[in-house]
Amino acid sequence: MHYAKYGKAAVGSILMHSDRGINGPDTHEHSNESIDRSRTHLNYYLKDRGGLTAYAYYKERIEKIAEETKQRTGKSIRKDAVTLCSWAVTVPKDLSEDKHADFFNAVYKWFSDRYGEDNIVTAAVHMDETTPHMHLQFTPIIEKKGIRKLCAKECETKRTLGKVHQELQKHLVQELGCDVNILNGATDQGNKTVLQLQVGSLQEQVVAAEERVKAAEQELAKVKTQLKTTQAKLKTTHEKYKSASSELKTVLDQKSRASEIKTSLIFGGETVSYSKSMLERTRAIGSESYEQLIKAQKIREEVIDREQALTAREQAVNPLYDKAKQQQEQIQRELYRQQQITKNMQQEVERRATELTDQRMKRMFGEVSGSRAERLEDFCDSVKYSDGQSVLDKFEEQEKQLKRRRNISL
Numbered sequence: 321m322h323y324a325k326y327g328k329a330a331v332g333s334i335l336m337h338s339d340r341g342i343n344g345p346d347t348h349e350h351s352n353e354s355i356d357r358s359r360t361h362l363n364y365y366l367k368d369r370g371g372l373t374a375y376a377y378y379k380e381r382i383e384k385i386a387e388e389t390k391q392r393t394g395k396s397i398r399k400d401a402v403t404l405c406s407w408a409v410t411v412p413k414d415l416s417e418d419k420h421a422d423f424f425n426a427v428y429k430w431f432s433d434r435y436g437e438d439n440i441v442t443a444a445v446h447m448d449e450t451t452p453h454m455h456l457q458f459t460p461i462i463e464k465k466g467i468r469k470l471c472a473k474e475c476e477t478k479r480t481l482g483k484v485h486q487e488l489q490k491h492l493v494q495e496l497g498c499d500v501n502i503l504n505g506a507t508d509q510g511n512k513t514v515l516q517l518q519v520g521s522l523q524e525q526v527v528a529a530e531e532r533v534k535a536a537e538q539e540l541a542k543v544k545t546q547l548k549t550t551q552a553k554l555k556t557t558h559e560k561y562k563s564a565s566s567e568l569k570t571v572l573d574q575k576s577r578a579s580e581i582k583t584s585l586i587f588g589g590e591t592v593s594y595s596k597s598m599l600e601r602t603r604a605i606g607s608e609s610y611e612q613l614i615k616a617q618k619i620r621e622e623v624i625d626r627e628q629a630l631t632a633r634e635q636a637v638n639p640l641y642d643k644a645k646q647q648q649e650q651i652q653r654e655l656y657r658q659q660q661i662t663k664n665m666q667q668e669v670e671r672r673a674t675e676l677t678d679q680r681m682k683r684m685f686g687e688v689s690g691s692r693a694e695r696l697e698d699f700c701d702s703v704k705y706s707d708g709q710s711v712l713d714k715f716e717e718q719e720k721q722l723k724r725r726r727n728i729s730l
Contacts, residue, residue, distance in 0.1 A: 321409050321485060321502065325402040325460075325472050328382075329647070333531040334406065335374040338444040338455040339365075355448055362447035366428045366454070367440050374442040374457075378404060381439070381459045385470050392467070402472035404441065405460050407431065410453040412501050419496060424454050426495040430488055431456055435475070533648060536641035543634045550630060554623045560616045666722070 326334055340355075342363050369377045386397045397403075409427050411420050428443045439458045446453055460472035476484075485502060492500040678692050700712035 321407060321488075323476065323481060323484075324406045324408075326404045326406065327400055328403050330532075331378060331404050332375060333535075334404065334457065335378065335442065337531070338442050338457060339374050342444060357448065359448035364445050364447075366424060366443040366445065369442075378441045378457075378459065381441070381461070382470075385459070385461050385468060388468060389470070397470060401470060402460060403470065404457055405472055405475065406455060406457045408453055408455055409502075410451050413451070414501060415498075419498070420452055422496055423492065423500070424452075426492055427454060427488070428456065429495075430491045431458070436461075530648060532644040533641065536637060536644055540634065540637050540641060543630055543637060547627065547630045547634070550623055550627050554620070554627065557616055557619045557623055560619075564616050 340360060340363065342365055372380070382397075382403050389395065389397055409424075411423055415423060424443075424445050428440075431443075432440055435458045439461050441457045441459060443454060443456045446455065459470070460475035461468055461470055462474055463469075489500060489502050492502070674692065674696055678696065697712060700715060701710045703711045705711075705714070
């Protein structure tokens with residue numbers, strides 16, 4: 321299970337990922353390479369929104385609470401406020417497949433009771449990835465003494481997050497009538513749960529930022545393609561304009577020469593029959609060339625306007641691209657910092673355990689031969705649990721789990 325919080329900027333991408341392929345074909349290019357599109361049609365909803373899309377339902381909830389807050393306090397909701405929270409719940413590997421649907425329904429009911437049915441935005445079950453799981457997103461709206469407000473910090477705290485896995489597991493065992501093991505090394509110790517969930521949240525935000533960057537890059541590529549097409553059309557129009565101008569000049573020269581011949585013949589006193597059809601043809605060519613010139617001028621103006629519009633559009637996309645890049649870099653830095661904190665915490669726990677064990681052994685046995693690591697290993701191997709495993713066995717098992725989680729996070 322992973323818990324995450326999002327501001328307005330990330331909501332669109334998060335909901336797009338959750339609801340993919342449920343109401344129609346999934347045409348979006350997701351950055352998650354583990355998605356099997358041949359199974360996307362098996363994804364399904366548990367939340368009934370009365371025909372609204374997830375984003376429309378979310379927007380309606382946030383606009384309503386924003387209006388209530390404005391009327392009550394005279395203030396608007398902060399731009400950086402958390403407006404959507406999310407749980408990702410994976411079906412336990414040891415749960416039989418015929419229990420999966422009951423499992424997700426029981427999880428949905430428990431979270432609905434916890435946050436309120438109206439606050440649930442979507443509960444989408446994904447069957448097209450490695451393991452079936454549900455994305456449940458909700459608006460963190462709480463009510464105290466008859467007053468409603470948007471407050472993610474009060475909706476879930478470090479203390480409540482430390483207990484949520486145990487409480488949910490107890491509920492699932494009662495509902496399904498069988499053992500449901502959602503607890504693991506990441507959730508059975510309250511002092512580590514929040515930190516590890518924060519790391520998971522940051523990873524999801526990185527994915528969302530990558531989605532926004534990819535969308536901005538695709539939009540920018542479209543604008544550049546349209547710009548190239550427009551420039552090619554503009555070049556063709558310039559050629560037509562040049563050709564029409566040349567043809568018009570030729571026709572005007574012909575008309576000028578015909579006028580000179582006519583004047584010369586009249587003033588010379590001679591009666592000469594010249595072809596009227598030639599003059600009419602000359603006028604027709606001149607008129608056609610002039611129309612082509614006007615048409616070329618209009619096309620050129622239209623192309624210039626379109627080029628300017630595309631340039632403005634490109635300028636509007638660039639800031640979005642830069643902002644998405646900055647958010648991605650910031651999230652990656654925070655993710656690295658959290659990983660370092662986790663690493664330092666583990667090293668400190670190991671160091672302290674070694675120190676305390678060494679002190680205890682000295683009190684019990686005095687100075688003994690061998691290195692401290694060897695004495696600690698022998699001691700841990702000698703202490704047994706009720707299931708027959710030693711402390712050393714438990715420690716090595718946790719080390720393996722930690723290594724797997726590190727590989728997944730990287």
